[in-house]
Amino acid sequence: MKEKIIEKVRIGKRISPEEALTLWREASFFELGALAREVRFRIHPERIVTYIIDRNINYTNICISGCKFCAYYRPPGKEGGFVLSQEELFRKIEETLALGGVQILLQGGLHPELPFSFYVEMLQSIKKKFPEIHIHGFSPPEIVHFSEISGETIEEVLRELIKAGLNSIPGGGAEILVDRIRKKVSPNKCSAEKWLEVMRTAHRLGLKTTATMMFGHLETIEDRIEHLKRIRDLQDETGGFTAFIPWPFQPGNTEIDVPKVMPVEYLSMLALSRIFLDNVKNIQASWVTQGPKVAQVALEFGANDFGSTMIEENVVAAAGVSHRLSVDEIERIIRDAGYEPRRRRMDYTLIS
Numbered sequence: 599m600k601e602k603i604i605e606k607v608r609i610g611k612r613i614s615p616e617e618a619l620t621l622w623r624e625a626s627f628f629e630l631g632a633l634a635r636e637v638r639f640r641i642h643p644e645r646i647v648t649y650i651i652d653r654n655i656n657y658t659n660i661c662i663s664g665c666k667f668c669a670y671y672r673p674p675g676k677e678g679g680f681v682l683s684q685e686e687l688f689r690k691i692e693e694t695l696a697l698g699g700v701q702i703l704l705q706g707g708l709h710p711e712l713p714f715s716f717y718v719e720m721l722q723s724i725k726k727k728f729p730e731i732h733i734h735g736f737s738p739p740e741i742v743h744f745s746e747i748s749g750e751t752i753e754e755v756l757r758e759l760i761k762a763g764l765n766s767i768p769g770g771g772a773e774i775l776v777d778r779i780r781k782k783v784s785p786n787k788c789s790a791e792k793w794l795e796v797m798r799t800a801h802r803l804g805l806k807t808t809a810t811m812m813f814g815h816l817e818t819i820e821d822r823i824e825h826l827k828r829i830r831d832l833q834d835e836t837g838g839f840t841a842f843i844p845w846p847f848q849p850g851n852t853e854i855d856v857p858k859v860m861p862v863e864y865l866s867m868l869a870l871s872r873i874f875l876d877n878v879k880n881i882q883a884s885w886v887t888q889g890p891k892v893a894q895v896a897l898e899f900g901a902n903d904f905g906s907t908m909i910e911e912n913v914v915a916a917a918g919v920s921h922r923l924s925v926d927e928i929e930r931i932i933r934d935a936g937y938e939p940r941r942r943r944m945d946y947t948l949i950s
C-alpha cells in the first residue's frame with residue numbers, strides 16, 4: 599500500500615487524506631524526507647533557497663482572546679500591556695529599512711477598545727512616511743475582530759485596509775483548522791470557516807497571503823491532515839497562498855502542558871506538508887522554533903525557503919525559545935547545506 603502511494607507521488611499525482619495518513623504511519627522518516635525532497639526539486643529545480651529581510655512588529659499585546667497556547671498576550675488592564683506609539687512604530691520601520699528590510703509583519707492582539715479607524719490610520723501613516731515598505735499585516739482573527747468592532751463585513755474591512763496600504767496577509771491564527779481543536783486551544787478565536795472566509799475574500803480582492811499550521815498541542819494526525827486538506831482545497835479555488843509554514847507549538851509559559859515536538863516529528867510533518875500540498879509552491883523552514891541546525895536539515899525535507907531574518911520576534915520568544923540569526927548567518931547556513939541563498943519579496947520574486 600505504502601509503495602503504491604510513494605509511486606503516485608513520484609509520478610506527480612495528488613494523494614488523498616487517507617493516503618497521507620498511510621504515508622505518515624507506514625513510511626520511514628527517511629522515505630518521507632526523500633519523497634518530499636523529490637517533490638521540492640520538481641517544483642524548484644534550481645538549488646536556490648530564499649529568505650526575506652523583515653521585522654515582526656506587534657502593535658499591541660493586549661488581547662481579549664486568551665488563547666491557551668499563547669505566552670505573549672496580556673488581558674486588558676493587566677500589567678505589561680502596551681500599544682505601540684507612532685514614534686516607536688516609525689523607529690522600528692526605519693531600523694528595518696536601514697538593515698535592508700523590504701517588509702514588516704504587522705500583527706497584534708485583539709484589543710477591546712481600539713476602534714477600526716486606529717488600524718486604518720496606522721496603515722495610512724506608515725505608507726505616507728515609508729511608501730516603499732511592504733505591509734504584510736493582520737492575520738484572519740484580527741480581520742474578523744475588526745469586522746466585529748466596526749459592524750462592517752469582512753469584505754468591507756479588507757477593502758478599507760487595502761485602500762489604506764495593506765499589501766498582503768500573514769497566515770497566522772490558523773493553528774489547526776478543525777473547530778473541535780480550536781474550541782479547546784483558542785475558544786474565543788474565529789472558527790476554521792471564518793479563517794478560510796477571510797483568506798478567500800482577500801484572495802478574491804487580489805491580496806496574496808501565506809498559510810500556517812501550528813501543530814503538536816491537542817490535535818491528532820488526522821486533524822493535521824484535515825488542516826492540510828482545507829488549505830489545499832482553498833488553494834485550488836483561489837491560488838492565493840504563496841507559501842505554507844508549519845511550525846510546532848512551543849509549550850513554555852503557556853496553559854497547555856504537553857511535551858515539545860521533537861525534530862524528527864517536525865521534519866516528518868514538514869515533509870508530509872510538501873508532499874500533500876501539491877498546489878502551494880513554497881514551504882518554509884522554521885528556524886525560529888527549531889534552531890539553525892534543524893532548519894538546515896529541513897532543506898532536505900521539502901523546504902525551499904528559510905523564512906525571514908526576523909529582526910524582531912516577540913511571540914515565540916515569550917514561550918522561552920529564542921534563536922537569533924543575522925543575514926550573514928542565514929546565508930552561511932544555506933550555503934553550508936549546498937544551496938544558493940537569495941533574498942526575496944513576499945510574493946517570492948527575487949531581489950537582485
Ligand code: SF4
Binds near residue numbers: 661662665668669
Ligand atoms: S495568539 Fe493572538 S489572539 Fe490568541 S491570545 Fe495570543 S495575541 Fe491573542
